[in-house]
Amino acid sequence: MTEHDQRFIDELYADRNIVVLGFASLARMRGWTVGWVLDEKDPEWGVIYIDTISGQVSWHYHREREKHFETLFDRYPRRWDGHTKALAAERMVDAARIAALKAGKR
Secondary structure (H helix, E strand, O other), X not given: OOHHHHHHHHHHHHHHHHHHHHHHHHHHHOOOOEEEEEOOOOOOEEEEXXXXXXXXXXXXXXXXXXXXXXXXXXXXXXXXXXXXXXXXXXXXXXXXXXXXXXOOOO
16 A cells, blocks of 8 residues: 555545544434443554444544544443444434434435
């Protein structure tokens, strides 16, 4: 991988993490449980968890580059429920559909 490729990937993760940070903040405002834990296999990484109306979702973040999660949120009180990225994506879509229905949208 070239240095340019690595910078591109780092920028994508930074953008994604800002979106996750915004979603986590809105989720907390809705009363959903939001929190972080250290990755048990590699403590340089953290995991932000959100318990949506459709189930648990999570994202990894590099602790050195993304300090916002640990500053703004408490530790997560539960364990990973075993969800895959595909299941988390499905839960996100379901949560969006439920929110749209509650807002009177189709």
